[in-house]
Amino acid sequence: MNTTTRISTAERLGRSFGRGWRAYARGERRVSSWLASKGMPVAGAAALLWVVKLAVLGLLFYVAFWFAVVLLGLAMAGWAAATTPSDEEEWPFTDLTELRKTPGYDPNLYNDISHELYTDD
Structure with missing residues (x-):
């Protein structure tokens, strides 16, 4: 009988997600400190990072919107093809x-x- 415990797939996925989040936070702190070392105020560096985050979020929403429009168009075309006599x-x-x-x-x-x-x- 094997007594070693195995971690589940969900736990493995959660751990890898956590490692990725920590790496992102570490990189953000590194960029913020690099900007501060170049003479930018700490509040300005934080504001710049927030602007970049919001721009990326806006870009993601833009892509998701057009993806949804294309999917809706395909669904409407399929519905129209199915309802033709x-x-x-x-x-x-x-x-x-x-x-x-x-x-x-x-x-x-x-x-x-x-x-x-x-x-x-």
């Missing part, structure tokens, strides 16, 4: 005599073997 419209010339009266009628194109101008190739 299944019976297709008939050819407007249902009667052969009406078809023969049209200008430029060629019996070979319509396989009209009863027409006098029909030639079998």
